[in-house]
Amino acid sequence: NAGVTQTPKFQVLKTGQSMTLQCAQDMNHEYMSWYRQDPGMGLRLIHYSVGAGITDQGEVPNGYNVSRSTTEDFPLRLLSAAPSQTSVYFCASSYTADGYTEAFFGQGTRLTVV
Amino acid sequence: GQQVMQIPQYQHVQEGEDFTTYCNSSTTLSNIQWYKQRPGGHPVFLIQLVKSGEVKKQKRLTFQFGEAKKNSSLHITATQTTDVGTYFCAGPPVGGANSKLTFGKGITLSVRP
Numbered sequence: 565n566a567g568v569t570q571t572p573k574f575q576v577l578k579t580g581q582s583m584t585l586q587c588a589q590d591m592n593h594e595y596m597s598w599y600r601q602d603p604g605m606g607l608r609l610i611h612y613s614v615g616a617g618i619t620d621q622g623e624v625p626n627g628y629n630v631s632r633s634t635t636e637d638f639p640l641r642l643l644s645a646a647p648s649q650t651s652v653y654f655c656a657s658s659y660t661a662d663g664y665t666e667a668f669f670g671q672g673t674r675l676t677v678v
Numbered sequence: 679g680q681q682v683m684q685i686p687q688y689q690h691v692q693e694g695e696d697f698t699t700y701c702n703s704s705t706t707l708s709n710i711q712w713y714k715q716r717p718g719g720h721p722v723f724l725i726q727l728v729k730s731g732e733v734k735k736q737k738r739l740t741f742q743f744g745e746a747k748k749n750s751s752l753h754i755t756a757t758q759t760t761d762v763g764t765y766f767c768a769g770p771p772v773g774g775a776n777s778k779l780t781f782g783k784g785i786t787l788s789v790r791p
Contacts, residue, residue: 595777670720
């Protein structure tokens with residue numbers, strides 16, 4: 565059981581390049597989210613999804629796109645990378661049952677934009 | 679928008695000392711969750727509190743949810759070096775999607791052996 569898998573683990577981009585961060589989960593969770601983590605800023609929500617075909621914006625969505633065509637996958641696209649997008653990105657999936665919820669995080673992608 | 683505050687951001691304790699940290703939300707939460715992130719790692723779920731005034735224990739860790747469901751505390755008894763890491767609280771607002779968690783900035787705990 566792999567849990568939440570993020571690829572790549574590390575990436576260096578040039579300003580203006582685009583790329584997709586991959587996230588896959590094998591737990592059949594309805595909910596998936598993307599966060600970025602910057603020093604002293606905690607985890608900030610970029611986009612989230614409550615099920616296949618449904619996505620919504622979080623706190624810091626500008627410069628990022630997402631789609632959720634299947635339950636398992638939730639890719640994050642950077643349209644035109646900027647140095648301000650240098651960060652560690654975490655994908656999470658979660659489920660809710662009888663009021664109980666728990667989020668599982670991937671190992672993270674460390675992105676540097678030069 | 680909803681804000682979740684954790685102050686201070688850093689705390690240093692001597693091994694064996696007790697440690698308490700607090701989490702305050704600007705809005706009423708549906709539930710509150712605590713996560714721990716070891717240096718270089720990813721956040722790992724510790725616990726969820728749902729009911730007003732709820733208290734839960736995990737070995738040396740005690741978690742409490744405030745009566746108004748806007749604040750929470752984490753208390754560690756007799757800290758050990760294995761407690762080192764950053765502790766985050768997070769919660770969805772009442773009526774919000776459970777995947778729309780707002781995280782505090784976290785408190786980074788260091789323990790002197």
